[in-house]
Amino acid sequence: MTGAATSGEAVLSVRDLTVRFGTKRGPARVVNGISYDLAAGETLAIVGESGSGKSVSVLSLMKLIPEPPGKIDGEVIFRGRDLVAASEADLQAVRGNHMAMIFQDPMTSLNPVMTIGHQLTEPMEHHLDLSTTDARTRAVDLLELVGIPSAARRLDDYPHQFSGGMRQRVVIAMGLACDPEVLIADEATTALDVTTQAQIVELVQRLQEQLGMAVIWITHDLGVVAGIADRVLVMYAGRIVEEGLVDDLYADPRHPYTLGLLASLPKPGADRPETLFSIPGLPPDPIVLPPGCAFWDRCTYRLDAACRSDVPELRTVAPGHKVATHYDITAESP
Amino acid sequence: MSAPDRPLDLHDAGTPPVEHQSRLREVLGTLVQNRLSVLGLVILAVLIVLALFGEAIAPFELNDIDVVNRLQGPSGDHWFGTDDLGRDVFSRVIIAARVSLQVGFIAVGIALAAGVPIGLVAGFYGRGVDSVLMRLMDILFSFPAVLLAIAILAVLGPGLRNAMIAIGIVYTPIFARITRGSVLSVKQEVYVRAARSLGASDARILRRHILPNVLAPIIVQTSLSLAFAILAEAALSFLGLGVQPPEPAWGRMLADGRRFFQDAPWMAIFPGLGILFTVMAFNFVGDGLRDALDPKQKSVIESRGQTT
Numbered sequence: 001m002t003g004a005a006t007s008g009e010a011v012l013s014v015r016d017l018t019v020r021f022g023t024k025r026g027p028a029r030v031v032n033g034i035s036y037d038l039a040a041g042e043t044l045a046i047v048g049e050s051g052s053g054k055s056v057s058v059l060s061l062m063k064l065i066p067e068p069p070g071k072i073d074g075e076v077i078f079r080g081r082d083l084v085a086a087s088e089a090d091l092q093a094v095r096g097n098h099m100a101m102i103f104q105d106p107m108t109s110l111n112p113v114m115t116i117g118h119q120l121t122e123p124m125e126h127h128l129d130l131s132t133t134d135a136r137t138r139a140v141d142l143l144e145l146v147g148i149p150s151a152a153r154r155l156d157d158y159p160h161q162f163s164g165g166m167r168q169r170v171v172i173a174m175g176l177a178c179d180p181e182v183l184i185a186d187e188a189t190t191a192l193d194v195t196t197q198a199q200i201v202e203l204v205q206r207l208q209e210q211l212g213m214a215v216i217w218i219t220h221d222l223g224v225v226a227g228i229a230d231r232v233l234v235m236y237a238g239r240i241v242e243e244g245l246v247d248d249l250y251a252d253p254r255h256p257y258t259l260g261l262l263a264s265l266p267k268p269g270a271d272r273p274e275t276l277f278s279i280p281g282l283p284p285d286p287i288v289l290p291p292g293c294a295f296w297d298r299c300t301y302r303l304d305a306a307c308r309s310d311v312p313e314l315r316t317v318a319p320g321h322k323v324a325t326h327y328d329i330t331a332e333s334p
Numbered sequence: 335m336s337a338p339d340r341p342l343d344l345h346d347a348g349t350p351p352v353e354h355q356s357r358l359r360e361v362l363g364t365l366v367q368n369r370l371s372v373l374g375l376v377i378l379a380v381l382i383v384l385a386l387f388g389e390a391i392a393p394f395e396l397n398d399i400d401v402v403n404r405l406q407g408p409s410g411d412h413w414f415g416t417d418d419l420g421r422d423v424f425s426r427v428i429i430a431a432r433v434s435l436q437v438g439f440i441a442v443g444i445a446l447a448a449g450v451p452i453g454l455v456a457g458f459y460g461r462g463v464d465s466v467l468m469r470l471m472d473i474l475f476s477f478p479a480v481l482l483a484i485a486i487l488a489v490l491g492p493g494l495r496n497a498m499i500a501i502g503i504v505y506t507p508i509f510a511r512i513t514r515g516s517v518l519s520v521k522q523e524v525y526v527r528a529a530r531s532l533g534a535s536d537a538r539i540l541r542r543h544i545l546p547n548v549l550a551p552i553i554v555q556t557s558l559s560l561a562f563a564i565l566a567e568a569a570l571s572f573l574g575l576g577v578q579p580p581e582p583a584w585g586r587m588l589a590d591g592r593r594f595f596q597d598a599p600w601m602a603i604f605p606g607l608g609i610l611f612t613v614m615a616f617n618f619v620g621d622g623l624r625d626a627l628d629p630k631q632k633s634v635i636e637s638r639g640q641t642t
Binding site for chain 1: 523524525527528529530531532533534535538542543546547549
């Protein structure tokens with residue numbers, strides 16, 4: 001999608017990131033050692049069903065999960081330092097400034113009693129040390145950038161005076177306020193209707209081309225992924241089960257879970273099937289993860305004892321294409 | 335799907351520009367539609383004028399003793415009659431309004447200043463901080479209000495200033511609880527997490543994002559507590575622990591009038607009415623404020639319901 005993608009070095013390197021939550025029944029292992037790099041200007045999609053740990057994994061990049069009950073281990077190397085080990089003050093200097101986040105529901109991610117102008121200028125005054133006047137000027141520019149009509153006039157409006165799609169534009173403007181190198185969109189279009197979704201996706205793509213930031217796009221919508229991503233990580237039970245360039249992954253999925261996800265998409269143009277395919281079963285409980293492959297009991301290819309006893313490592317099956325299985329599986333496999 | 339440079343959100347293009355409407359005006363607008371609240375506001379306005387200009391309005395000096403005309407009933411000269419020392423009850427009731435309002439505002443101010451930060455911190459940080467602070471509040475809360483105030487005054491000694499401190503302490507747990515309860519729900523809001531994701535510190539989040547969102551119940555509780563505080567002051571003064579003679583206070587006047595109730599009921603009735611109207615006025619305003627602040631909450635909940 002973006003020409004500059006995957007060219008430069010990594011702006012963000014995640015190494016063996018692990019997140020657990022203490023619960024009454026024992027530790028919930030929500031993210032189990034994931035590693036990936038994010039290149040400058042790249043769009044990386046992280047897909048997976050609810051509870052696969054995708055949201056927690058990105059929230060923990062900036063340590064936005066409460067500790068305790070959460071516990072983050074591993075390394076998140078950003079701008080030459082490990083954010084997992086960074087102090088709260090250092091994290092505050094990174095959050096919103098170099099790395100920003102857009103949340104799922106624009107109805108709740110804006111403070112209802114603050115004007116959007118205030119909410120937009122707050123991080124700017126904080127991080128960029130702008131005067132109120134300069135911050136307001138920049139806020140108007142940002143609102144225009146994200147496509148809010150008569151932006152200057154709407155600066156003093158409250159969130160409830162905006163529609164859902166417009167609010168998500170405001171939220172995006174807040175994320176962009178300090179020109180971050182990395183923008184994380186956590187299900188940023190999930191709460192919106194389809195038309196608005198498409199607009200927001202296009203908006204983020206356009207902004208990414210204009211501003212050259214890297215985007216991590218969390219979604220369970222493979223349709224959105226196909227349109228926006230350069231590279232895709234498929235997560236299951238807190239692990240990366242498949243990783244590859246978007247075209248490779250869609251054309252040649254190697255993990256049975258990815259195969260299942262793709263099979264469950266309705267195909268445009270094809271005859272309408274009687275029922276859509278769905279992967280049988282439920283994801284495992286993060287408190288009692290199986291010792292072997294977490295997808296074992298839902299897998300239609302499960303082959304032998306190794307699947308039950310050993311966690312498959314992520315291995316390279318083609319250039320830039322990795323998969324965590326014990327066996328080579330292709331769409332043509334039995 | 336070509337990338338548009340202009341917004342193409344047709345739905346939004348069709349919405350008429352929303353007029354900038356301040357929330358304060360909105361709340362006041364709803365408040366004045368409530369007739370009882372308006373009555374309450376009018377009574378409070380009169381009381382405030384009396385409190386500020388009591389001496390100028392009162393026909394007699396506060397301590398004009400006229401023993402010859404003692405215990406006279408209401409008349410053209412003495413609208414509310416005279417007391418056992420021949421002092422004009424009307425003048426004393428008017429001037430005592432200042433004490434009542436002063437006690438109300440300062441005592442509730444103390445309770446607010448102590449209770450709201452305690453509730454904010456307890457609710458926001460939770461866990462051990464919450465347990466310790468709220469158990470302390472529970473201890474205070476477990477005493478009957480006036481009994482606790484009497485106990486505090488027994489330590490501090492009687493007097494107006496100490497009465498205000500005592501009442502303030504007694505009402506602190508109410509504000510701490512109300513604040514904490516609201517903080518518990520507000521801190522879960524996505525916009526709080528969003529603010530954190532944009533680099534806001536704890537102090538900033540508490541001040542700019544949480545406090546403004548928990549204000550509504552605090553405002554309502556403030557107006558209701560003003561009424562309770564005035565009642566408490568009357569009770570304390572009645573018991574001789576609050577305002578000391580010859581300063582007039584409604585509670586004190588009630589206590590003095592009690593002895594002459596058979597012969598001169600006006601001595602007790604008029605200060606009693608003063609308390610009644612003041613407390614009623616604060617309650618009316620408080621009820622109205624609750625209604626005025628509430629529909630907003632409802633509409634927020636509704637709009638949230640639609641999207642989930």
